Amino acid sequence: MWDEITLALQQSFSRVLSSFVSFLPEVVAMLAAVFIAAVIGAVARWVVCRILYGLKFDRRLDQWGLSAIAEWSPDHSPTRLLGRVVFWVFLLCGMLVGLAALEATLMPTMLARLIAYLPNVFVAILLLLFGTVLARFLARGVLISAVNQRIQSAGLLSVGVKWLVLILAAAMALEHLSIGGDILKLAFGILFGGIVFALALAVGLGSKDVVSRSWERQTERREAPEETPFQHL
């Protein structure tokens, strides 16, 4: 009886050990692939950063009006951001190779799905990037115009414009990634509609006196003789 138990245990241990031994090279291969990819990625990141620093990439990006990218970047440096992107691309490739080493049939399926999904990711990134740049540009333009018009809540106005564009860009990006589905559209519609409705209510109810006074002033100005303004130039 005891011998049989010992034999069963030995057999099961031997099976586990043999399967582990047979699996070990694949694990080692996976770890090696990830490690090598990480090393190559780190080297590539260093090279990319050196080149971009040499080209004064951060400053040039700022000059081209793409300073919004700096906001997303570590230490506000788009060069470092690109370095990290390069590193993670290499690491991701290493992980894919490692996974393929673990399971030979996994790779073609995963790769095919990944490749099919990549254009969506690319378009979503572009949308986010464009949305951020546009949001920053419009927000700054609105801020400067509002300050020059002596609007006290210029900052609030600018932030409102910025977030409106950002939310729109994020919603479009998520839709491209097929995340959220109808819920996202519905949520965005409710949010956007809510903002417009709130503004309409605010102007219609809360500010009706202001609007009527402003309208009266406009009418009076048209009727009254024009006052000579100060000549700046």
Next chain:
Amino acid sequence: MAETYIQPLEREVASSDLGPADVAVAVTTYNNAATIGAVVRAVEEGLVGSFPGRRALLLHADGGSNDGTPAVVAAALADQSRLVRVSLASDPVRPAAPGPPTRAQALRLFFGVARRLGVRGCAFVNPDLTGLEPEAVGRLLLPVLDRGLDFVGPYYSRPRFAGAITTSIVYPLTRALYGRRMRYPAGGEVACSARLVDHCLSLKAWSGEGSRFATDLWLTNRALLGGFRLGQAWVGHRTTAGGGGDGAGSDLSHVLTSVLGALFSEAERNPQWQRIRGSEPVELFGTPEDPVPEAPGVDLTRSLESFRLGQQHLKEVWDKVLPPMTALELRKLARRSDAEFRLDDQLWARTVYDFLLAYYTRVMSREHLLPAFTPLYLGWLGSFVSELHDADQARIEQRIEELCLRFEAEKPYLISRWRSPDRFNP
């Protein structure tokens, strides 16, 4: 009516029909019926009085006015044989479109006509100038004809604080950059010699397109940088009928953007200003009259409020343009009371230079950079008016001179940063 229509760049024969002329005064109009009559009368009286026995013409180009401006011009002239109408459709660079002709378009055409007519001196006057004196025509053109000058710019008598953009930026910056004391570098009423006309026509590319200010500044800079002999003439009190890009009735930020854009782009295109140090006086013809009637005053509180609002909200923009010390000084200034508010000349000169540098190095979109200057200008205006509200014209002129000298003293700072924009600057 003995009007003569010529298309200067297409029909050579037309100008020969007119025969040679000694001087010409050119004016461009677009719906200026209210003011052009007085301008034309003053010009004709000036031509008759200053150039007896010489053939003097009035060149007129109209941009398709619908208020009867061409008829007013003809009616205002006593001697119709003086009138030469120039067709704007003949401009090869930009054919005429409905609406007011651009200053550059008109200038190009008038220069072409002037050369074909063989005039020795050609003057330009603005159609909406209501204070033009007949003698001003002679003061502008006689130095060109009799003293051999190539460019005579205008010198106006103005109310104490009027023309604050010219006082605070245009005059000090142009003087510091190009080294000549032209009080109104983009005044509009100018006279040019045949030599300067030929020089301008020989240039392959004309910049200065856009606003009237940009073109006038471009012309002055050609005279300043081309080694031409300069002068300035007192042309009377400057009071425009409105509009005309002088800040009257139009948005200040828009005017300021246009002025700064023209000044900065000229500095960018002509880097030879880096070799110039100090400034030389420019001879003034005529004696400016005093006193000048008071103009609408500056709302001091509103100006300073605008500056403080800018300080509150545009910190992110200004911090990109200004070095930390300058930004800190401005922040301290914003906390002062209206009575104690004084924008130091050095701080102002450096601020203007920093914006010029930011324009040159493109630290941000120029569409954002230039309008962001408006609160700073209003801060300067508030400080200037607050300091000199009781001062007479002589004291104000003295104060402007001090400001200009400060701009000249700070020029090495501009040159140093222009040449090494990346160097750390506290």
